Amino acid sequence: MAQDNSPNKTITMNQRRSRTKFTEDQLKILIKAFHQNPYPGYATKQRINSVEINTDESRIQIWFQNRRARHQCQKKSEPDEDLESSQDQDHSEEEIQSREDRRCRTSYTSSQLHTLIKAFMNNPYPGIDTREQLAKEIGIPESRVQIWFQNRRSRFHVQRKREPDDQDSEQRQDQEQDL
DNA sequence: ACTAATCTGATCATACCCTGTATGATCAGCGCATTAGT
Numbered sequence: 001m002a003q004d005n006s007p008n009k010t011i012t013m014n015q016r017r018s019r020t021k022f023t024e025d026q027l028k029i030l031i032k033a034f035h036q037n038p039y040p041g042y043a044t045k046q047r048i049n050s051v052e053i054n055t056d057e058s059r060i061q062i063w064f065q066n067r068r069a070r071h072q073c074q075k076k077s078e079p080d081e082d083l084e085s086s087q088d089q090d091h092s093e094e095e096i097q098s099r100e101d102r103r104c105r106t107s108y109t110s111s112q113l114h115t116l117i118k119a120f121m122n123n124p125y126p127g128i129d130t131r132e133q134l135a136k137e138i139g140i141p142e143s144r145v146q147i148w149f150q151n152r153r154s155r156f157h158v159q160r161k162r163e164p165d166d167q168d169s170e171q172r173q174d175q176e177q178d179l
Numbered sequence: 180a181c182t183a184a185t186c187t188g189a190t191c192a193t194a195c196c197c198t199g200t201a202t203g204a205t206c207a208g209c210g211c212a213t214t215a216g217t
Contacts, residue, residue, distance in 0.1 A: 072208095107203085147204065
């Protein structure tokens with residue numbers, strides 16, 4: 001079972017997570033919470049989820065991210081239309097700075113990292129199935145696995161940019177010295 | 180069409196170690212990120 005070497009047909013490999021469908025009641029709760037604080041901390045998101053929504057904290061986080069993206073559009077296009085909700089406009093910079101606590105930093109054991117790195121080399125864009133399988137294998141929530149892959153890819157790209165090829169950078173250094 | 184899921188790249192924050200580096204968490208996205216399920 002370890003080897004599923006179907007080299008082609010990778011089309012369905014990167015499957016997305018199935019789309020979450022929030023009920024009207026759940027949306028009401030989320031929107032209300034958003035008005036109270038569009039940047040809830042981990043504890044708040046967990047509370048909202050466990051008490052009212054009962055899905056997964058990471059889904060709540062994504063909902064807030066998407067909502068913020070859309071909400072800012074609206075604000076710019078119609079700034080004074082929204083007078084009813086003027087309550088939520090008084091988010092001063094101080095308030096944003098005193099944001100609630102983040103999730104605790106996850107620390108991975110070397111064997112967990114080994115598994116993740118191996119998977120990354122195999123496929124840096126794993127779909128939901130692969131991520132869940134990995135999560136189960138190393139005993140860490142799937143949402144953390146997803147973040148790990150995001151960070152890994154991002155840093156991989158950055159590193160590649162920094163060292164495109166040595167010849168170019170050497171030439172550039174020479175030119176700089178001439179100046 | 181609407182919006183959840185996903186992506187990159189930048190930045191904040193913390194563990195580990197020696198004040199910097201590696202990396203997990205969070206954020207925006209700008210003539211308003213893109214992709215894709217319902």
